[in-house]
Amino acid sequence: LRREKKDINELIQGVLKGNKTALSQAITLIESRSKRHTDDIKTVISSCLPHANKSLRIGITGVPGVGKSTFIEQLGLRLTHEGHKVAVLAVDPSSSVSRGSILGDKTRMEKLVQEPNAFIRPTASSESLGGVARKTRESILLCEAAGFDILLVETVGVGQSETTVHSMTDFFLLLKLAGAGDELQGIKRGIIEMADAIIINKSDGENIKPAKRAKVEFTNALHMYPAKQNGWSPKVKLASALNNVGIEKVWTMISKYATIVKSNGFFENKRAYQNQFWLTQTIEDSLKREFYQNETIKAEFPEVLKKIQSQQMSPFEAADYLLKKAKL
Amino acid sequence: LRREKKDINELIQGVLKGNKTALSQAITLIESRSKRHTDDIKTVISSCLPHANKSLRIGITGVPGVGKSTFIEQLGLRLTHEGHKVAVLAVDPSSSVSRGSILGDKTRMEKLVQEPNAFIRPTASSESLGGVARKTRESILLCEAAGFDILLVETVGVGQSETTVHSMTDFFLLLKLAGAGDELQGIKRGIIEMADAIIINKSDGENIKPAKRAKVEFTNALHMYPAKQNGWSPKVKLASALNNVGIEKVWTMISKYATIVKSNGFFENKRAYQNQFWLTQTIEDSLKREFYQNETIKAEFPEVLKKIQSQQMSPFEAADYLLKKAKL
Known part of the structure; x- marks a missing residue:
């Protein structure tokens, strides 16, 4: 894996041209964190940094079974068809145990993976959450430098991983299922407060009625928190990712959010705050x-x-x- | 202020005998944190430690105007009349600015201050919250060593001060007023989750109706959080401290809590956890x-x-x- 200077420059040029193979290799290099590569890693990151930061970063969380992969695939397809370049990353500190419970099985997004404008990166190899966070955040920079303008960062929600993803994204989506009654019991502390939107997925067939009830309950729950300073009140939406229903509305909502926070300065503020937080x-x-x-x-x-x-x-x-x- | 070894031993004996003047002097010594007194402070604390930890520590928070002093005085009087020895302490990192917004004005508890079995200590002098926390926690130990079996630790709720008080008490009370409609707006994040009980104070006269509505709203809000492991579901109670109404029920509730958590081991667990937390x-x-x-x-x-x-x-x-x- 020892590289010559020439190779590193070629790799960087590849990334900046949007070559997905180069991007993959660069991420692998960063993930290695081997001391032998320290200088190469620094060179790659510092060369990519000036070209980064121009994307919209969307964090997506939800328990296993909520339909995250289907949702991300549908949203990703919607966006690539509109001309966006979409990268999908994952934060999963549990992957050592679960052997990659998210994104590990690429076939789960078999349509999206074939899109030329989509880049799907399986979860970073296991270690501490801090380590995974760093790798993911640096991977975000590389994807942005490669021209990906929408980042979807998925987490399965183990331990502090939602907080981690929340602190590196611009918009935070919580995927939920409608259940049998009290929707709010069992939700991890702090998650509702972090959400910019809650999507009740699998709102189809017999699920539609409980989904509508859940929508009311979550709307009330969101209302209980102090208004956010950024001028955005978190929304609750229904979707059926499997039937491609509701995805369009979710994207309209996220676009609206981006317009609001970019015009009132909170987009930049939040990124500056996140930078300082990670420092x-x-x-x-x-x-x-x-x-x-x-x-x-x-x-x-x-x-x-x-x-x-x-x-x-x-x-x-x-x-x-x-x-x-x-x-x- | 330089003391001889003999003086320090006398001071410690005074504290252990429950002498309030000695207790006051010992707390002042600890608060000084002067390097000259390092050894004396260590001696005092290590002599008191084996006699500490036998009290019930109750944290009380609420915004200015909610009636904390009146509530604490009534609760304190109730307890001293029953034979308890009650110490009142305060965590107020804002006191440098507000010149002691809590407990500074002793006349606010003029009946309690006259009780032989009550000890009221004005807020520790201003500095960092960490510093105030340490002083307060060490003062708790000294009060306990002096035989005070109920500790009331008040905070005005500036910055992280509720979290600080929560992490050094066994039971955490939030005092609220019934307002005009949406009671939950404007409540600081995390406070509801910390509360073992919410007391809606000033539930008298025209306030009774809104107070009852607030009780329903807070009960629903508490219900939204995952059940606590200690077997206790947080309660909402109405009180009018000024008219001495509801205080008895509050004390019955706290006693019940103590019985539950002492029998299921969570009382000891929580204290062990708090010790490790402060370390x-x-x-x-x-x-x-x-x-x-x-x-x-x-x-x-x-x-x-x-x-x-x-x-x-x-x-x-x-x-x-x-x-x-x-x-x-």
Whole structure:
């Protein structure tokens, strides 16, 4: 995998020309994070950065079975047919266990994968969420530099992965199914607050009635949160991705959102905020990792915790003690 | 203020005997956080720790004007008359600006302050929320060591102060007023989720009708969150602290809560979790503070941020760069 300078420049040129093979290779290079490639990775990212940031980034979440793949495929087809270039990425920190529960099986989007203007990238290989986040965010930049103007970033919603996707996208979609009654029970904390729209999928046949009821319930739920500063009130829509019903309305809604936040400055604001968030988040994660992986701390931490729980030490005194130890 | 060893031992003995003057002096000593007193502070805390932790800690929040002082006074009087020893503390990181908006004016609890079994401590002097949190949490330990078995920890709800109080108490009360219609608009994110109970205060006279409506609305809102693991479903109660109406029911409810969580183990679990939280929180705050206060970082951070926003650098590359700089 060792590359010559010439090869890297060719790779970058390929990405910038929108060559999908080059884009794939560049993402693989970034994902490797091998120390041998540090300089190459830096060169690729810094060459792509000035050409990035021009897309609309849409985050999509929902539990397994909600129909995310079908929904993304239909939305993707709708967009490529209109002339957009669409890239689909995924954040799935669970993929080591599930062996790629999302996007792993490319046949799930068999029409979209054949579109010349679509690029589908299976989930980044497993590791910490922080690592996956970085890879995904850098992949977004590369896709944008390759001319993809709509990014669909999918997550299956394990652990903090929705928060991660929310913090790297412009619009956040929550896919739901209508169930038997109380739709709001069991929804993960904070998800409703993050959503710019909730789509009740599989609203077809016998599901239409419960879907309409769910729409009312979710609309009330959204109403309970303080209005967002960006001038957008989150919407609830019905869709049946399998029958290609409602997709058009979803896209009209997202376009409207983009128009509003681009004109009132919140689009730029949010991206600037996200940049700063990823800067500080990366720094702070690294500081914590270094501290807790320090051999002395690893050895002492359980002992100190025991002393706290048996009231021999206050948590603050214990913190002071460990902080001093880490510096020795 | 320099003390001899003998004085410190006398102070500790005073605290352990429940002497309120000694308790006040010990809290003042802890609040000083002066380096000169480091050893004394350690001695006081480590001597009190084995006698601490035996109280019920109740967090109380609500916006100014909701009647917190009256409510706390009535609840406090109810409890002292029953033989409890009640300490009232406050977390108010805003006090530098507001010159002590809570508890600063002791006359606001003029009956409670006269009770021999009540101890009211005005808010810790202003500084960072982390600092106030530490002082408050250590004051809790001292009060407990002095035999106070009910702790009422008040916060005015500025910034993250509710989260802080929530993470050092066993039961968290949100005080609300019934308003004109949509009660849920304008409530700070996350507060409803933290509440073990919502008390609609000033439920008297013409307020009774809107208060009852508010009760329904809040009950529905609480129902929207996933059930808590501890077996407790948050309650909504009406009260009129001024007329001493509803206070009895609030106390019955809190007692019931305590019985449940003490029998199912969640009382101990939560305290152990809170101890660990304060340990890691203190460590991580300190790591961040040290990093961001590093002179090189202070000088470089704004430049790096500019480069990120003008797409010359990715946030991750920038983080790597600053982390390396901090180590030089």
